[in-house]
Amino acid sequence: MRVLDAVASARLRWTTLVNRRDPRLEVNDRRFALVVTERRIEARDQDVVSLRLAAADGRALPPWRPGAHLDLELPSGLLRQYSLCGDPADTRAYRVAVRRIPEGGGGSVEVHDALPVGSPLVVRGPRNAFPFAVPGYGSPATRIHFVAGGIGITPILPMIGLAHRLGVEWTMVYTGRNRDTLPFLDEIAGFGDRAVVRTDDEHGLPDATALLPGIGPGTAVYCCGPVPMIAVITRAVSEIPSIEMHSERFSPPPIVNGTPFEIRFASTGDVVEVGADRTALDTILESRPDHPYSCRQGFCRTCKVQVLAGEPDHHDSALTAAEREAGQMLVCVSRAEGGRLVLDL
Structure with missing residues (x-):
């Protein structure tokens, strides 16, 4: 039996070795x-x-x-x-x-x-938290309009390239403080007059008309950049029928109608107050500066904590229903339903 066991174990190790994936x-x-x-x-x-x-x-x-x-x-x-x-x-x-x-x-x-x-x-x-659906290949839109603000050009560049190769009708407005701050201008120039570069020092701060020229029904809008720019675009397209709106921002979302609440650290018993205009993560970092975080937008899961008491008000797009039921929470965007949360950090 010991011999058979050794042979079986060797065979198992060999099978694992030759079939394993990197x-x-x-x-x-x-x-x-x-x-x-x-x-x-x-x-x-x-x-x-x-x-x-x-x-x-x-x-x-x-x-x-x-x-x-x-x-x-x-x-x-x-x-x-x-x-x-x-x-x-x-x-x-x-x-x-x-x-x-x-x-x-x-x-x-x-x-x-x-x-x-x-x-x-x-x-x-x-x-991918900002997926691209090409008209005719998963989107009912007939054309695309891109808006990029500064470094927000990074996710837009591959989208432009794919739309261009597929022969989809598209336009773009690329905006920033001045031309010296805008990356990839040479690559953008290769697309000709479909891509309009607009800078604040030459034209002033852009409004919705400047950012969305000629936009009408049947257009898919993809925008990436600062929160105020996305807010302007979102308000404008909400008034136009049959528009697709897709966006990604590089900063935390604004807190709307926030209410204050308390956090109690289970390990020490310390209690801190989260203001109505602040996130739980910001407050935690004041006393626990080593607490991990990354995206600040509720999708990367880095700041996940365990809630031991209290009712979280979830605003993330990452946790599953089972994880929420188990008491997990992303403190970068989520808040409290009641007055206090007890967190295990």
Whole structure:
């Protein structure tokens, strides 16, 4: 029996060895190592850098579609999301672009200053929170209009490329403070007069008419950029029938009709108050600055905590019904139904 057991165990180990898949390329929550193979300055003000990321052995990478992003595990331990802005047909490399924002929590500064060519980097994904449905290929719209604000061009670039290759009718307005701050102007110029570049120093702050020229029924609008710009567009398209509205922002959503509540830390008993105009995450970070977070928009799950008492008011788009029932909560966007939550951090 011992001999048979040894033979069976050896056979099992051999079968596992020859049939296993590379754990770095798992489809579910895949996490794998890449290397920075190229860095480029993409804006005249020197504040936008793009990174080309590839596997050290040159293997094909998991596929992605326009609108997808990567989670980058930075050397400091920070986890940050950046949109893929290269060509989905390039199966050997990813491209991301990052604007330096000194007050933005350190992620962008670290990408600029601590990731030279040759740097190893662990990434997760790709995942898509901003999917692109092409007219005639999953969307009832007949044409597309893109609006990009500054670094918001990154998820829009692959969408433009795909729409252009498929012969779909499309237009775009690309806006920012001035031309020196806008990345990828050379690539945008290659699309001709379909893409209009509009800057604040030349034309003033844009209104809905400037951002949505000629928009009517049957149009799918895709916009990415600052919250005020998206708010202007959302209000305008809500008054036009038969419009598709798709958007992604690079900053937390505004708190609307918020009410104050308290958080009690289960481990210490300390109680903190969350103001009506603040998030639970902001308040937690004041006393627990090492608490993990990333997207601040309720989709990456990094800030997930366990609720031991109280009723959460969920505003995320990531947790399943079972996870919510089990008492899990994303503190970057969700709040309390009552006066107090007891959290296990």
